[in-house]
Amino acid sequence: MQRSSTGTAMPAGSAAGRRARPRTRSGAGRLGASALAAVLSVLMAVVAMQPAAAQEDYQRGPDPTVESVRAQRGTFATEEISVGPGHGFNGGKIYYPTDTSLGTWGAVAVVPGYTASWDAEGAWMGHWIASFGFVVIGIDTNSPTDWDDARGRQLLAALDYLTRESPVRDRVDAGRLGVMGHSMGGGGAIHAATQRPDLQAAVPFAPASFSQDASNLQVPTMIMGAQDDTVITPGALDQLYATLPAGTPGAYVQLSGGGHGFPVWGNVNVTRLTIPWLKVFIDNDTRYTRFFCPQMADTSGVARYQHKCPYEPAVR
Structure with a gap:
């Protein structure tokens, strides 16, 4: 059995029950995709910064003339x-x-x-x-x-x-x-x-x-x-x-x-x-x-x- 948003019990195979489940999965999917995109964006930014940082670390001594x-x-x-x-x-x-x-x-x-x-x-x-x-x-x-x-x-x-x-x-x-x-x-x-x-x-x-x-x-x-x-x-x-x-x-x-x-x-x-x-x-x-x-x-x-x-x- 599954409960509706009003708390009324409904058969799991009813039309209302079938509609409820996909909406829940779809919302989680959208949230997961947004979070994944945010994480990937941060990772790409960190990777993009690496070469410049590595080159700067090798500098030794004052600016040359x-x-x-x-x-x-x-x-x-x-x-x-x-x-x-x-x-x-x-x-x-x-x-x-x-x-x-x-x-x-x-x-x-x-x-x-x-x-x-x-x-x-x-x-x-x-x-x-x-x-x-x-x-x-x-x-x-x-x-x-x-x-x-x-x-x-x-x-x-x-x-x-x-x-x-x-x-x-x-x-x-x-x-x-x-x-x-x-x-x-x-x-x-x-x-x-x-x-x-x-x-x-x-x-x-x-x-x-x-x-x-x-x-x-x-x-x-x-x-x-x-x-x-x-x-x-x-x-x-x-x-x-x-x-x-x-x-x-x-x-x-x-x-x-x-x-x-x-x-x-x-x-x-x-x-x-x-x-x-x-x-x-x-x-x-x-x-x-x-x-x-x-x-x-x-x-x-x-x-x-x-x-x-x-x-x-x-x-x-």
Whole structure:
């Protein structure tokens, strides 16, 4: 039996009873649909907010200026620790910001050129780059005559050590990593980026990329050379850059001087471009895109610049 709205008992199968039930279900359905729509609206709004929040969280340091990226030090105090041989490479040094209040840092592994040591060739940039908000691991190679592909494998081993075993592993964001190198080490940076496409940035200096071209690169890559380099000539780098896929963010910077050794001394023309590239693609920091797009903000010391503007950091 079922009761009517007046409290009178009616057979469940009567016409009035049949009419009462559908009205009750229909009202609940309308209420449920409205509530579901409201919930979905809130969820969509929260999801839409996520990328912007994630990008903002990676910003490190004050708003940049042309002068600040040319400085020999950023705003973060740094320390260094030595790494012994093993772990897939021949040891090296780690440079890192001492600040622990901002969470984890992006990181970059760097390898020197053919027959060179890290201390002799690349150590000058360790504290320099770290002071702008990155962890840097500079390595020596298992053999000073290792080829570009071997150097690439050792760069990847260095990143794995840095993020999994090193004393500063808890300071590093394993999802925001890059590679750099000079000459044969620059070819190593290309090899590493080809083998691990989920890296965020690559900066090969005068790369001797004998084992591969750039046709398989998906990692944002800035190739840097010198107009007066007679070892890895501008023509060779023109050909290499031309193989970079159209869909891969890239740039080619030709410095007006410095020869083949332009990255082995405290060259501000190297760091003032390297730091913004790392900031844009490792830190998702769009404050630094203006140094590249729509044109280079500071062209001093630059003979030629090719780019693929605009540069949009990946949303994570």
